Every structure is written in structure tokens, then in C-alpha cells.
Amino acid sequence: MFLKAMALFLFWILLSASFEWIHLLLGLVFSFVVAWLNSGHSPFVPKFRLWLRIILYIPWLFYKIIESSIHMSRLILDPALPINPQLITVESKLRHHAAVVLFGNSITLTPGTITAEVYRNTLIVHAMDKDLSKDIESKQMESRIAEIFKDEKPDL
Amino acid sequence: MEILSIIFIVTGLFFLIVAAIGVIRLPDVFSRSHAVSLTDSLGAFLMLVGIALHEGFGKNMLKIMVVLALLYILNPVIAHATIRAALRSGLKPWKKENS
Numbered sequence: 001m002f003l004k005a006m007a008l009f010l011f012w013i014l015l016s017a018s019f020e021w022i023h024l025l026l027g028l029v030f031s032f033v034v035a036w037l038n039s040g041h042s043p044f045v046p047k048f049r050l051w052l053r054i055i056l057y058i059p060w061l062f063y064k065i066i067e068s069s070i071h072m073s074r075l076i077l078d079p080a081l082p083i084n085p086q087l088i089t090v091e092s093k094l095r096h097h098a099a100v101v102l103f104g105n106s107i108t109l110t111p112g113t114i115t116a117e118v119y120r121n122t123l124i125v126h127a128m129d130k131d132l133s134k135d136i137e138s139k140q141m142e143s144r145i146a147e148i149f150k151d152e153k154p155d156l
Numbered sequence: 157m158e159i160l161s162i163i164f165i166v167t168g169l170f171f172l173i174v175a176a177i178g179v180i181r182l183p184d185v186f187s188r189s190h191a192v193s194l195t196d197s198l199g200a201f202l203m204l205v206g207i208a209l210h211e212g213f214g215k216n217m218l219k220i221m222v223v224l225a226l227l228y229i230l231n232p233v234i235a236h237a238t239i240r241a242a243l244r245s246g247l248k249p250w251k252k253e254n255s
Binding site: 015072128 | 171174175177178181182184186187189190191193194197198215218219222228229231232233235236239240243244249250251252
């Protein structure tokens with residue numbers, strides 16, 4: 001609970017960006033109140049190694065986003081509009097709730113592919129054309145995410 | 157620094173315009189939402205980075221970074237919710253006729 005309150009307090013300082021004592025005191029009080037109200041829910045346990053791996057994954061995701069954005073812009077600006085939308089079902093081998101969330105979010109974040117439905121570790125993805133759906137089916141992204149979560153306890 | 161920020165903002169504008177054209181040209185909800193996600197992932201990102209560079213280091217830059225992080229967390233959620241709602245209400249995705 002103390003960690004949660006401190007995280008909230010840091011966020012408060014970031015948002016208010018003023019160091020008058022009345023603001024800081026108010027922020028401290030309210031962070032403790034909110035942390036206390038939430039103390040019955042999920043415990044706030046920082047996992048530094050996991051977060052480090054996720055942060056290292058972001059640049060690669062970014063490269064993918066730029067690549068498919070350019071692909072998508074080309075599709076839109078082409079006078080013939082050569083799109084071929086399709087729904088594909090992807091059954092992933094991920095064993096964690098958080099991993100599936102990260103996978104679905106990454107798919108949605110790259111333009112041209114959107115996660116339409118999730119059931120356990122099966123995702124229905126809507127893709128703009130064959131190239132993009134091949135990209136999802138090539139399991140490149142999935143294996144990277146599996147790599148991030150390889151040391152965690154499976155919970156799915 | 158100023159020139160760099162202008163380059164970022166203009167590139168961001170390019171992607172925003174492409175996304176707007178896409179929303180008009182594409183045939184159905186599903187493909188249109190792809191065009192919208194183009195706005196979020198590159199258009200808004202490049203615009204915000206351009207503005208952050210224009211502001212220089214300081215608390216405003218930090219705030220823009222927070223906005224950026226929130227944008228990248230929230231946008232996929234919104235896009236996914238829209239598409240899932242469309243799919244669950246029985247809308248059929250547009251298909252190419254000859255495939």
C-alpha cells in the first residue's frame with residue numbers, strides 16, 4: 001500500500017508540477033486515501049525484470065508500427081484501393097493473461113491489424129490485406145512476447 | 157531544434173491527412189478503424205514529439221510524455237472495443253468480391 005501511495009504521489013507531482021507545501025500535502029493525503037480505498041484489490045508488486053524486458057520490446061514494436069504505417073498509407077493513397085480485408089483466427093501459445101493483453105494491444109497498435117475478439121489465448125484479428133495477416137501468422141511478435149514472459153508463472 | 161520540431165509536426169500532419177482520406181475512402185467500419193489507428197499511432201505521436209521538442213526540456217515536456225504514454229495505452233483499448241462491438245452486433249466485414 002505504501003508503494004502504491006508513493007506511485008500515486010509521484011504522478012500527482014508530475015501533473016501539478018508545483019512544489020508549494022499545501023499542494024504537496026494535499027497530494028500526499030489524497031494518494032494515501034486512494035491507496036487505502038484500493039488496498040483490497042490487486043497488490044502492487046513491481047517486477048523490475050519483467051518491466052525492463054517490456055521496455056526493451058517497445059523499440060521493436062515501434063519499428064513495426066512505422067513499417068506498417070507506411071504500408072497502410074500506401075494502401076490508402078493508391079487510386080485503385082488494393083485492399084483485401086480478412087478476419088483471421090490466431091491461436092497463440094502464450095500462457096499469461098498479461099502476455100495475451102500485450103499481444104492484443106501490440107496487434108491493435110500496429111496500423112492495419114486490429115484484435116476483434118479475445119477468448120483465453122485465441123484472438124480473432126481483422127487485417128487489411130494478405131501481407132499484414134501473414135505478418136501476424138508468422139508468429140514473430142508472439143515469440144518475442146513469449147520470450148518476455150518466459151520466467152513468470154503461467155496463469156492461463 | 158526548431159527545424160527538427162517542424163519536420164516532426166509536418167510528418168505527423170501528413171499521416172493525419174492520410175488517415176482522414178482513409179476514413180472517407182475505405183468501405184466499412186472495420187477498415188475505417190484501421191485508418192483511425194494510423195492517426196493515433198504515428199500522427200499523434202509525431203505531432204506530440206514535435207511539440208515537445210518545441211517546448212524544450214522541462215515540465216511541459218514531461219507532461220507531453222505522460223500524454224503520449226496514456227495515448228499508447230488507451231488507443232488500442234478504444235479501437236478494440238469499437239471493433240468488438242461491431243463484430244458482436246453481427247456486422248459482416250466488407251470483402252473483396254472475387255476472393
